[in-house]
Amino acid sequence: MIIHIQNVKKRYKKEWVLKGINIKVEQPNIIALVGPNGSGKTTLLNCMTNLLSFHEGTVELVGKKHTDPSLFKEVSFLQDNRILYGNLTGYDHLKFICNVQHLSTARITDVAERVGMSSYLKKRVRNYSLGMKQHLLLAMAIINQPKLLLLDEPLNGLDPTSAITMRNILLELYNEGTTILLSSHNLDEIDRLTNTVYFMKDGAILKESLLDLNMRRYTVSVTDGKKAKKILEEKQIDFTSINENQISFDETTIDLQTFIDYMNQNDIQIYDIDKQKIGAERRYQELFEGAK
């Protein structure tokens, strides 16, 4: 098992911030951790990587207990840029990792090129922009070609070009067999990266959602909403009543043509059809903002 988290609970003083987290990842995948500020994403990643202790539960990464000292060879964690040293260059940081992990320093040039930081590799980090630091953190996390890559807000501070580079690298790594777990507030990027999303709220996984990236939701306005809803109820089709004459439904519950046929057969006119993609943003709104 690549990630096996069982009933992890953590509190700061008396406040429980992780309330029994369970996550199982058996196949290489890209998984996003999404939730409002303070929902516990960073705490969970820190517990997984043994930077924080927790009170109950177990964590196994790539088949080993999370405290196993040999894990750093197979599992990398991209944290925030406070771990960087301003007086050292990007090259120094990467060399340090190569030394600790007994990797050839020949990898440094390659990884710098891969993340697009060759031109400032030898500059001191205190002169780096936020995005440049993010590139260095990524290079540090992938130089050992990890089996599992954990990233806390990797898209922070990246301009659109850098965000695209980051996304492409993550997709390449995934295609090479790396499993990626990232926390992010960028729902658009998540839609482009993955369809496996764990939504967190108040220290709990609210929902594990497999977003079907092509799935649509229709919102339809009809002349006789009452009658239309009755028909759908009789046929046991799931729908949401938006208002008196508006209904919405996912295309997995009923395809649009069948819906239109039902309405035609019952002399109900349709005067508007709105089609929406059900991506991470839509799911987020439904879960956290009460949108229907």
Ligand SMILES: Nc1ncnc2c1ncn2[C@@H]1O[C@H](COP(=O)(O)OP(=O)(O)OP(=O)(O)O)[C@@H](O)[C@H]1O
């Ligand atoms: N060192 C700490 N001491 C006490 N409480 C903490 C500490 N670190 C985090 N918390 C609390 O734990 C909860 C979860 O915080 P965490 O940083 O894990 O959330 P997050 O989902 O990563 O948030 P964000 O999206 O803002 O990064 C919050 O209520 C926060 O106030």
